[in-house]
Amino acid sequence: MAAINPVTDLVIEDGIAVVTLNSPPVNALSVAVRDGIYQGIGEALDNDAVQAVVLICAGKTFIAGADIAEFDKPRSGLTLPQVQQRIEDAGKPVIAAIHGTALGGGLEVALVCHYRVAVPSAKCGLPEVNIGLLPGAGGTQRLPRIVGAEKALEMVTSGMHVRAKDALAMGLVDELTPEDGLRAGAIAFARKVVAEGRPLRKVRDMNEKVEAARGRPELFAEFRRGNARKFRGFQAPEANIRCIEAAVNMPFDEGLAFEHKLFEELMAGTQSAAQRYYFFASRKAWNVPDVPADTPTIPVNTVGIIGAGTMGGGIAMNFLNAGIPVTIVETKQEALDRGLATIRRNYENTASKGRISMDDVEKRMAQLKGSLALDDLAQCDLVIEAIFENMDVKKEMFGKLDRIVRQGAILASNTSALDLNEIASATSRPQDVIGLHFFSPANVMKLLEVVRGEKTSKPVIATCMQLARRIGKVAALVGVCPGFVGNRILAQRQREAGKLVLEGAMPWDVDRVLVDFGLPMGPFAMSDLAGLDLGWRRENSTGSTLREILCEMDRRGQKTGAGFYDYDDKRQARPSPVVENIIRDFAASKGITPRVVSEQEILERCIYPMINEGARILEEGIAIRASDIDVVWVNGYGWPVYRGGPMRYGDSVGLDKVLAKMQDFEARFGDDFKPAKLLVDMVAQRKSFKDL
Template sequence: MVRINDVTSYTHIDGVGVIVLNSPPVNALSAAVRDGIHAGVRQAIADAHASAIVLRCDGNTFIAGADIREFGKPPAGVGLGEVQRALEESPKPVVAAMHGTALGGGLEVALVCHWRIAVPSAKLGLPEVGIGLLPGAGGTQRLPRIVGPEVALELMTSGAQVEAADALGIGLIDELAPEDDLQGAAVALAKRVVAEKRPLRKLRDQNDKVEAARGNPELVAAFRKANAKKFRGFAAPEKIVQCVEAAVNLPFDEGLKLERKLFVELMQGEQSAAQRHYFFASRQAWKVPGLKKDAAIVPVQTVGVIGAGTMGAGIAMNFLNVGIPVHIVETRQEALDRGLATIRTNYGNTAKKGRLEVGAIEERMALVTGSLELQDLSGCELVIEAVFEDMEVKKHLFGRLDRVAKAGAILASNTSALDLNQIASATARPESVIGLHFFSPANVMKLLEIVRGDQTSDSVIATSMQLARKIGKVAVLVGVCPGFVGNRILGQRQREANQLIFEGATPWAVDRVLYDFGFPMGPFAMSDLAGLDLGWNKDKSTGATLREVLCEMGRRGQKTGAGFYDYDGQRTAQPSQLVEGVIRDFARKKGIAPRQVSDDEILERCIYPMINEGAKILQEGVAVRASDIDVVWINGYGWPVYRGGPMHYGERIGLPKVLSRMREFEARHGPQFKPAKLLEELVASGRKFSDLSPLARTPAFQA
């Protein structure tokens, strides 16, 4: 074996030169890896004893993609294009031997090799769309030539990973290798290629599949139409489609030039910067500063859920999905039966969509039991309450639970806004109490706000974070305050949206501006969807708010055919002149003269207070880091990932601009717009949210 550099070696096996990469943890295409491949190819070509070349990796994976840490930095070492040319133009056949994952640039390297082989457990894909990019190393031009334009479009715009058996079926690889002998199988393939004098296959020269689509422009048009809703607002998918069109209609080198041009546009654009920010933010969120590394993990064998409503049933499903038994406790048998039926129905619906084997429904239902006795939770290592959002109700329940739960059990509340420290005070073990704020529907929504109280132990926090990962959630650790991170910031947007319609904006104008910004829907459309009568009590209604008046009029949202909007039989929303009149009446009673409200003001009034509230949350130490706030809002509230979250967005538009507008709004509209002290300090010192150090377990802000 010859050592080429720190991450690359070359060896000679039975007439085949084998280049081996070993750059933990994922053999990313760093400068050292690129240099090593390039030098390895030159050495193999010069090796008179090698008639073919195999490229493989040590460790857990083949090349898993580009080294994102190098993005935006001056180029170093041999460029990826030069590496690919060396492989593709090699006079000796090159075989890519893949295991683990061959993603992004890793797969693009494999595509310039003349043959590809993988073990059955390998996965392949071009996931660049997830960070706002397109495959920029020839992937958009070579993939359509090997799998056809239709499959290439689907793979690249979804970023999906393909299992090796499926990759063989679509022609992406040439052979499957035994799991325990990838190198041997790759060497054998290389020797057969030489013995059979097979010509070197360069994908750049294979045009059969793209030529077949050349006279069918409807193919791409149909793809755009079918995915219009999915791609709304995103720049990268459309540019990928344009590249595939080029692969179909242009010579390879011209298509490659367009790919490079569009790649650079995306790389330098705000969307990719935002999506790359989120990529790192979602990984940072799992890291808890100050948490003891040796904190004991509670072995959770059984989970108890108190409450079988929509939320309780959804929470239970998360654990059933990963094989953890759940016992649900209710106060009434009919409520318990209804909750268990909801779980079965949800699984049935999933099976109908082909996402769950029918047999798995019974396997999961066999793991759930129910009763009407709190005492039946005495054997659970984790108990989660999902009862009515009332402090006295929750404190009474936790007092009872404290007497029932076994020593060492974690006692969790699903509260969305209440003071967890007060809830914990009802027990003799506040160190065991934590908030697990699931978002509705709990079996679908990814976000889990994990709320630590003043006395919550490191063991309970560490266990909760680990469990969140196990059940497939995106967990963010937050502190105690009204509404925690997500709902506290939401309150700022909701307040301004409601105020703006009294000042002259219409509900549909506010919704349109926020929808165009990238949210799935605006606040008034969302209210109609959820039901305006959510939490409304007819007997206690005073008509003092717009929502109460609309409910009293029978306008309770989509379910009644009318809310803020009018709805037809297909639940298609139409602006309501009646509601406009009701709003104007309210405004007159409040002494507010209607005026023209611009789209810019709507956006700034709704968004800038959110950024400001995020600054207050950081100032108070409620969030560990600014990027955690972004993770909460992207996963729990539909903030468009291509805008990076409220804190990242604030940095992109400029914190001085946010501060200036907040001061203007404060002078014009009142103290609710008072800028956060942290925002003022950051602007004064020329710093950003991302310059702040992560907070440890101290409640006070540390600059």
């Protein structure tokens, strides 16, 4: 075996050259890897004893994509197209041997090989759209020539990973090898190619499938129309679609040039920069500086949940999905039966869509036990309280759990705003108490705020962060304060939205501006969806707020067909003249004269206080990093990832501009807009949140 460069080895076995890449952890296409491929392939081709070449990777995966860390650095070394041309123009067969994942640039390398073999567990995909880009090394031109335009459209705009079995069926892979025999299988396949005199197939020359789509513009029009809602606001999906159109309608080299042009435009744009920022932010969030990676963790093999309502049931599904048995406790049989039935119905709905099988449904339900006795939680490794958001009620419950649940178990609260330290004070073991704030619906939303109390132990923190990953969540560790990170920042937006409608904007004006900004819905539509009567009781209502007035009129949101909006029988919203009159009358009763409120003011009044509150959260040490705040908002509240998150958005606007506008608003509207000291200091020091 000969080392070609630090990441590449070459060995020749009876005329078959095996070029092995070894660049942990994922063989990303760094300068060294690109150079290594080029040199390894070149040396194999120059050897007269070599009849065919196998390109394979050491470690857990084939080339898993580009080295994204290099994107914002000056380019050096060989380009990926230069490496690809060396392979594609080889005078001997080159076979890619795929295990793990062949993603992005990794699949683009495999696509210039003449043949591809894979183990059954392998996956292939072009996920560049997830960082605001398109495949920039011929992926959009070669893929449709193998799988057809329809499948290529689906793959490049979703970033989906295709299983090896499906890749074989669509021609993306030529043969599957045994799971533990990739190297031997690839060598055997190479020998077969040589023995049979198979041609040096170039994907670029396969035109049959793209020609079949030529002259069918409706194919692309229907795809755009069917995905309009999903793609709203994003630039990369449309650029990917245009490249597949180019593959269908242009000669290969022209399509390649078109792909390169659009790739460079996206790379230079703000959306991809924000999405690349988020890519790294979501990975940093797992790193807790004072909780080292080798911190001992607590085995969690059984989970108890208190409360079988919407939150408790949704939380239970996360653990059942991961194969962790759950005992769920309620106070009344009727509530327990209803909760268990809802979980089953949710699973059956998922099965009806083909996402899981009915066997999966039964396996998961078999892991779920319902009970009316807290004592049944005594031996659980983790108990999560998901009951009414009331401090006295929660403290009483944790006092009971302290007496019932075995020592060493983790006691968690799903509280969304209450003081975790006070909750923990009801126990004799505050070091074992932590907040696990799931977002509703808990079985769907990706975010988990892991709330660290002042006495929460490091092993408990480490365990819960690892457990979050195990159940498929994106976790961010936060400290204790009212509302933690997400809801504390949300309160700023909700307050200003409420003030704006009294000053002259209508709910639909505010909602439209924020939806146009990229959020999935505005504050008033969100309130209608959640129900205006959350926490409201008629007997205590004083008619002192718009929400109370609407609830007293039985306008409680979508469920009653009316809230801030009027709804038809399909729950389609339309502006309500009734609400407009109520708002104007209410404002008049407060002595407020309505004025015209611009869209720019709506946006700045709602968004800039969020950025300012994020600065306060950082000042207080509630969040570890500004990027963690962005992770919370992208995953928990639908902040558009192509804007990076509120803190990244503040950087992109310019913190000096945010501060100036906050000072202007403070002078006009009062202390609600008082700038955070950190924001003032950062502007004075010409720093950005990314510098923290």
